[in-house]
Amino acid sequence: MESELLAALGVPAITVAMDLSASPLTTTNDPYRINQFAALGLLAKLYLNAEVYSGTARYEEAAIAAGYVIDNGGYTLCDTGCSVPNAGRRSAVASDPEILEGYAAVFAPTNSNNPEIIWSIAYDNITAGGMNFAQMSLHYSSQFTWNIANQPWNGYSALEEFYNSYDAADKRKAANFIVGPQFDYGGSAILDYAATDGQLELDYTPEINELEPNASRKGGARLGKFSFRQGQQDNMDNDMPIIRLGDLYLIRAEAKARVAGDWSVAAMDVNTIRARAGLPAMTSITADSFLAERGREMFMEVTRRQDLIRFDKWTNPWWEKSTSGAHTTVFPIPQEQIDASDGSLTQNPGY
Structure with missing residues (x-):
């Protein structure tokens, strides 16, 4: 993989002084095609995990590759002023915002031109199906909130401990999860007539009583990061970022810290990400606090297994999972x- 990506970039190795002018790849910003910056992003991810794969650490190259994209790619973190209309808005529900801004806009149904996304998978509900988080996570009756064509499956929920790890002021918490009493398109309470606890109103609770045999039908915060649109089909329109700028900031932060043997080196890039989330700067960073922060930012973006292996935590027990x-x-x-x-x-x- 490394040799093919380097050949596509037209360089023998990733160095601070590399010249990409011989690369057959362009610098054109097209999220559905690999350009120089997407190739560098892939290399950054590869080098970040190289010690796990091969036994040889390549953190310096990971930092250089990620930093090159950050400094030269022309991409920007989607923050204040970076917004899209809220495709899931219910006019009768005052708490539904008219726009999705910042982090929430990166994963919206209309995220195809988001300035943070470098390379993504193009999904849409007609010609490119396969994105169906609404079906996989929402309770059956949440069909009436978004007027979904078919009933969801009442599946995936967030771990209670992970949900509670977010600060209340973290904008990502509101963007990533669906909790509390649920209402239909007209603002009326949604009822679950099959509820076993006597409480008919659908109310997503962060608490999960158990997995089996008597799991609550309402238990667990539901997965809303890739937000939903009104009248959507089983398949969603949200593109899935494979390389995005927010991830590259965290890759550079971690790689620099590992090269230096000092996690405080990660502070500048980590705090750039936290500022976008509306949080104060971290004044002290450890490996564990960095991993937790990376988890809150990268939730649902299929990096967690790699991250836990890299931090030597993959085999650890948690909640209902044994060692x-x-x-x-x-x-x-x-x-x-x-x-x-x-x-x-x-x-x-x-x-």
Whole structure:
């Protein structure tokens, strides 16, 4: 992967003084095509995890690659003034904002031209399906809040401990989660006639009583980061960022800190991200507090497994999860591929 990305960038290695003028990739800002900055973002992610993959740390290159995009790409964090109309707004519900601004706008149904997104997967409900967080997370009756074509499945919820780790003033908390009493498009309370606790009104509680056998139908904050639009189909229109500027700030912060052996080096970039979230600057940073901050920013962006492995926490127990075996830091190889390899592939240990 590294050699192919370097070849596409036209350089033998990532250095401070690299010259990308020979790259066949352009610098054109098109979130659906790889440009120089998307390739550098991929390399930054690759180098950040290189010590896990190969045993050799490549944090210096990760910091350089991420920093090059931050300094030269022309992308900007979506902050105050960066907004889109709220496609999920109910005119009868006063608490629904007319616009989504800052962090919330990055993941909205109309995020295709967001200035923070460098490379993304283009989803839409007609020609590019597959984005269906509303179906996977919302209670069946939340169909009436967004006039969704089909009933959701009452599935994924956020861990209570993770939800509570957000400061009350954190703008990401309001953007990432759906909690509290739920109302339909006209502002009337939504009822769950199959509720087993005698409380018919649908009220998402951060608390999850248990997974089984008697899990509450209303338990858990629901996943609203990739926000919903009125009248949406099973599939959503929100693009999924693969490389975005906010992530690159955190990659540069972590990589610099690891090179220096000092987590305080991460403060400038971490506090840039926190400022966008409406939070005060962190005056002291540790590996654990950095990982927690990265988790709050990158929620639902499929980086957590890599992050936990890199911070040597993947196998730890949490809530209903017991301690995992060390072998789980790599996936099993599908038996079909082993059978087709004529003996060149053997199963990873532990599987």
